[in-house]
Amino acid sequence: MNPIGLSLLSLVSLALVSIVTAQERAPHGLVYENPEAFSPSAYSFFHPNEKKPETRDPCAASKCSPMPLAAQVEATEIHESKAKTHEEGRKKLGAGGIAGIIFGVAFVVVLAMGVYHVRVTRRTNMSRARDNGAVQQDA
Template identity: 90%
Template sequence: MSPIGLCLLSLVSLTLVSIVIAQERAPHGLVYENPEAFSPSAYNFFHPNEKKPETKNPCAASKCSPMPLAAQVEATEIHESRAKTLERGSRKLGAGGLAGIVFGVAFVVVLAMGVYHVRVTRRTNMSRANHNGAVQTHV
């Protein structure tokens, strides 16, 4: 068996062994987590729209700075239309695209290794033939 075939066979067998071993492990992920209760402050943090403030001015009771109120500015139509056009034009790379890139790069690397192997083998065979006198030059 050629060295490239042996290398490919060992790579495939190691990959299959690691996949089989990985499937025997305990399942993990968010689906298998035990549910935990949120504290009231954590619930309020993750659900900010649940309770509306009773007053329009939240700084009236504590006399805090009105700076956060200045940050609430209504968007104009120009900004809204720009955001919508940017969202439509953007594309995300899915799992299939990522797998295609990985397999494409792997194919190019294997192809380059094959071309290199053929060139080295031919050069070696030509030098052996020249040393043995099997190739005669025309005089």
């Protein structure tokens, strides 16, 4: 059996084994979950548009600082210099770059398989021709 057929057979058998073992697991997913009741705090968290009692001064009870005063923070030179060096650093790899890497690796693998197939085919054809006497060897 040629190497390509053998590798294809092993790949199919591994896939078949993984499919069979995956079916033996317990069923999972949202369909198989038991419904549970939300606590009142969880319900209020997931439904923020529900009417809440309004107070005129929300910081009166907890004595927190008002939001506009807390939002005004002056930046120091240390923080500004870190932000500038971070912006000038390496660029992030986007979706196109990742797709390019994947397609590049796939192209290299397919090219290597093609070269291997051509070499094996030539070697087989040369040995058949030599056995039939069609090709004379150099003396």
